[in-house]
Amino acid sequence: MRIFERLEELESLIGQEIGVSDWIAVEQPRIQAFADATEDQQWIHTDPARAAAGPFGATIAHGFLTLSLLPRFYQTAFRVEEVRMGLNYGLDRVRFPAPVPVGSKLRGRFVLRKLEAIDGGVQMMVEVTVEREGGSKPVCVAESLTRQMR
Template sequence: MTTYALEQLADHVGQELGSSDWLAVEQDRIDLFADATDDHQWIHVDPARAAGGPFGATIAHGYLTLSLLPVLVGQAFSLEGVSRRINYGLDKVRFPSPVTVGSRVRAVVVLASAVTSERSTQMALRCTVEIEGGDRPACVAETLTVLMP
């Protein structure tokens, strides 16, 4: 994992900062997410019914895939000179391909922008969640984070 200094972050705009390890998305994670969000659609939580469905198995919720970004991005790169990170939100989130149960995903992270002010830096990351062996990503999102020195 590469470490970047906050004061030099802007020098890397447009560059890939790193990629995470592969993470398996298993049924227990999908079920726990369904319980946490009260989203128990059969395509997510009923393996028997989903086996006859459009994907041949259960699939992760799109928002579950999105919620994996903190752990995946945290494995992709690190920053030094940051005392606090504040999640500022997201821009343009898409789910081009479903994540079937048992698939492995990882995030590839590109620095889209880094705008420094007197008190902070706002960082935008273009995150692509890839599915191992897949030809389309599971999720493409731009995350916004305020970094405090």
């Protein structure tokens, strides 16, 4: 984890990687829990026997499950000590270039793209690239907007 004392330390890092998260395992119970929570029970996610004969040879995680892991990736990639609260402000461009087969390990790489002063803190736009251990392509690339409040 990369630790910054103050938000001002980030100003000179626009365009640079500011953190890399720990790995997270994506196993079938997590995929099933997400399917249950979202009511997306498509067989490619929830039926291991049928998915074994499908295009990926196993179940795969929902793209939105991968996206929903962004807050967890943030927690282990970097933090700013003076920030008392971070708020998810939304997403810009989001893509899922490759599938996440069951049993995969994922992590996020964070590149700071924009930093804008707002009342009480800053708004950050961070490009998050989620990679799969052993994969040749990212499984998700998203522009994440957060507000870091002092």
